[in-house]
Amino acid sequence: xxxxxxxxxxxxxxxxxxxxxxxxxxxxxxxxxxxxxxxxxxxxxxxxxxxxxxxxxxxxxxxxxxxxxxxxxxxxxxxxxxxxxxxxxxxxxxxxxxxxxxxxxxxxxxxxxxxxxxxxxxxxxxxxxxxxxxxxxxxxxxxxxxxxxxxxxxxxxxxxxxxxxxxxxxxxxxxxxxxxxxxxxxxxxxxxxxxxxxxxxxxxxxxxxxxxxxxxxxxxxxxxxxxxxxxxxxxxxxxxxxxxxxxxxxxxxxxxxxxxxxxxxxxxxxxxxxxxxxxxxxxxxxxxxxxxxxxxxxxxxxxxxxxxxxxxxxxxxxxxxxxxxxxxxxxxxxxxxxxxxxxxxxxxxxxxxxxxxxxxxx
Numbered sequence: 001x002x003x004x005x006x007x008x009x010x011x012x013x014x015x016x017x018x019x020x021x022x023x024x025x026x027x028x029x030x031x032x033x034x035x036x037x038x039x040x041x042x043x044x045x046x047x048x049x050x051x052x053x054x055x056x057x058x059x060x061x062x063x064x065x066x067x068x069x070x071x072x073x074x075x076x077x078x079x080x081x082x083x084x085x086x087x088x089x090x091x092x093x094x095x096x097x098x099x100x101x102x103x104x105x106x107x108x109x110x111x112x113x114x115x116x117x118x119x120x121x122x123x124x125x126x127x128x129x130x131x132x133x134x135x136x137x138x139x140x141x142x143x144x145x146x147x148x149x150x151x152x153x154x155x156x157x158x159x160x161x162x163x164x165x166x167x168x169x170x171x172x173x174x175x176x177x178x179x180x181x182x183x184x185x186x187x188x189x190x191x192x193x194x195x196x197x198x199x200x201x202x203x204x205x206x207x208x209x210x211x212x213x214x215x216x217x218x219x220x221x222x223x224x225x226x227x228x229x230x231x232x233x234x235x236x237x238x239x240x241x242x243x244x245x246x247x248x249x250x251x252x253x254x255x256x257x258x259x260x261x262x263x264x265x266x267x268x269x270x271x272x273x274x275x276x277x278x279x280x281x282x283x284x285x286x287x288x289x290x291x292x293x294x295x296x297x298x299x300x301x302x303x304x305x306x307x308x309x310x311x312x313x314x315x316x317x318x319x320x321x322x323x324x325x326x327x328x329x330x331x332x333x334x335x336x337x338x339x340x341x342x343x344x345x346x347x348x349x350x351x352x353x354x355x356x357x358x359x360x361x362x
Contacts, residue, residue, distance in 0.1 A: 027064050027066050027069050028043065029044035029063070029072070030043055030063045030065075031050075031053060031062050031063075032061040033059070033060045034058075034059055034153060034160075035058050035161070039153060039154065040053075041153075041154070044062070047071070047072055050075075050079075051079070054133060057132075059133070060132060060165075061133070061165075062135045063138065065138055073087050080105075081102075081105065083102045083107065086128070089109065097110050097111055097227040097229075098230055099233045099234060104130060105130045106128070106129040106169075106234075106241055108169070108173070109124060109126055110125045110127065110173060110227060111125065111176075111223045112144060112179065113220065114145070120183065120219060120220070123141055124137075125138055125172075127173075129169045129241055130165065132164075132165055133165060146172060152171075163245075170249050170253065173234075174252075174253045176227075177227065177256050177257055180260050181256075183220060187213065187217060187220070187267055190213050191213055195277070202281055202282060206278050207275065207278060210274050210278065213271050214272070217271055220260075221268070224257055228254060228257040228258065231254045234250055235250050235251065235254070295350055299342075299343050299346045299347060302346070306339050307335075307339075310323070310325070310335055
């Protein structure tokens with residue numbers, strides 16, 4: 001008997017060990033350090049510059065494009081106290097929206113949605129909120145929904161520069177949630193276009209398109225529900241990182257999430273009704289075709305009967321009763337006349353009963 005070699009055991013990865021998930025790519029760090037009167041926007045070349053920013057400015061926003069490199073994340077873990085389990089979630093990606101409270105900071109995960117080439121794409125946005133800093137991690141996809149927020153900081157518009165880091169964290173979440181509204185509008189236009197196409201002509205790709213739209217609606221709903229829950233958790237404010245003056249703005253963000261969920265419920269019902277409409281119209285078209293074929297067959301049954309009788313090969317010389325019309329001068333027009341009378345009578349009968357309908361104008 002052959003002995004099956006045992007598989008080599010691989011060492012289990014410990015929780016919070018994010019180093020094994022990273023490569024050696026360098027991460028771009030953009031910093032916004034500001035007060036009510038001044039603003040500094042720069043690219044951080046070395047992480048050793050971060051303590052100086054935190055010391056000289058009341059609020060610092062660090063934005064990292066990509067999951068981060070090992071040296072940067074180790075610096076955040078050792079010097080800023082970011083929890084390694086939270087950093088592991090940043091690197092791993094694919095997290096659902098949530099909020100987790102640690103000793104000196106909050107860890108928030110949100111999802112940024114965008115429409116690219118008629119497809120809905122999702123990107124994780126990881127946010128760390130401390131007393132004086134906000135650190136955000138984005139994916140490597142170009143562009144985000146936070147550019148209007150940066151313009152407000154540069155132009156000192158609104159209340160961003162007059163508030164602390166908690167208001168900045170709220171503004172980032174609010175920008176993410178508000179960016180869902182154009183996505184919902186895109187889904188509305190998509191469903192309305194599908195409805196028009198289905199009513200106009202029952203295209204063959206309609207079921208696939210309806211299922212795709214329904215999948216996008218459910219995807220957005222799976223993002224919005226936990227996002228609303230994390231906003232509720234932030235309003236509880238266990239670590240006292242959100243000031244009382246910021247909580248009303250969180251309630252407004254919560255209201256936006258509820259409005260979006262109501263819209264998504266309507267869109268989900270509309271997508272389901274579109275599939276039912278397609279199936280109903282398809283069944284109605286099939287029934288119309290079958291009814292038309294049945295009527296044609298019914299009209300031709302007596303004609304086939306007459307043709308079958310005159311197609312019998314009886315010898316007319318044996319008996320005068322053996323199909324005397326074969327030697328009659330008007331036998332052929334007589335048989336055609338009988339067939340025409342049957343066809344006209346049945347057609348008129350079906351039309352008067354309403355079984356033959358006029359074609360509908362599109």
